[in-house]
Amino acid sequence: MKKIKVIQQIAEQGVVAVLRADTAEDVVRMAEQAIEGGIKVIEITMTVPGALRAIETLAAKYSSTAKDPARFAIIGVGTVLDPETARAAILAGSEFVVGPSLNPETVMLCNRYRIPVMPGCMTIKEIQQALELGVDVVKLFPGNAFAPSMIKAIKGPLPQANIMPTGGVSLSNLGEWIKAGATAVGIGGDLTADAVKTGDYSIIAKKAAEYVAAFKAAKA
Template identity: 30%
Template sequence: MSLIEDLAADRLLAIIRGKDVEASIAIATAIALVDEGVRSMEISLSSADALTVLSEVSSALGDRVRLGAGTVLTPADVDAALDNGATYIVTPAIAPSISTAVDRGVPVLCGALTPTEVLTALDAGADAVKLFPVSSMGPRYVKDLRAPFPSTPFVPVGGVGVDEAEGFLADGAVAVGVASPLLGDAANGGDLDALRERARRFLSAVCR
């Protein structure tokens, strides 16, 4: 399936961003999420040992996970992400990485917020638009953007909790991207059982 079809099917993109910890902790976090039914996942390149995490998660989970790399900013980042198992890239904004990924036929979820940025992302070849940071905008913002961009797949990211996830999806988002409201402190060595419970709550919310 395409990136858009995957996101539309899963409706939840888990964002793993671990700081200053062993890669094995982030890998265990990814495995716990997939075990609970989370299929789409982004490993941020701003994480500690991000490329190791990407490679190990890809090896451990194979086609059980739709694995992307986040915070992909440069052409070199694209090459490194793909070499270590990523199948799509995610950016926080319009970045030089986009043209490299497009030239290589790699799906792109591009960060943007304003209508001008959305149009720029689409013109650059992005497959979908990551609305970031969306925490201060609210679900209605997706509905407003869909008026001038009716066929654009939007993925709101930034402080999206369970209740907000339902609202964004109801107002036309194809999926939601969630970091700390889902991950908590798991990627930094926190409670994996609590992570599993949060994953079940999110999946229940987005699958309604």
């Protein structure tokens, strides 16, 4: 049942922070600021050196089952290319797995351990394959290759597909994606770029709050 609850929580939260950094310590700081600002779904990409260490640190501090709101967050892993990486991340505490492409072996492993998996897809064929493999949420990636109207196009033949665009989602278009039918959205560089440039990580918390407000406004 935990898998179903985590998927529901991701849909309810609506905004996923996709975090990349040069060190595990930096990405942990980014995650803490994003959570402070209200983004409660955190994706640590495997491109971060020491990513598993960062996931362990965050999973020890936050949890999707935490009763204390300050400790509530869903920590996951991104840029997963193979089942070996997925399993390592799950053992480190990851509560969901995201990949840039559809890897059937990774999906099967995540299903085996009842962990939500969100593979990247670009075509109707890939999305159909993902659904047949038991994927609950499909990552539309790269999102900047499409307009929000792509959601409606996908849901024509596949109304049962839950779509999460990632890449190219910004404050200016988040509402369009949600109103078009996106289950959730992934936010990457736009959330952290200014903080990295200035060294002021509190900017992430401020931007996170703006994204959360934009999501709530779009849902309302």
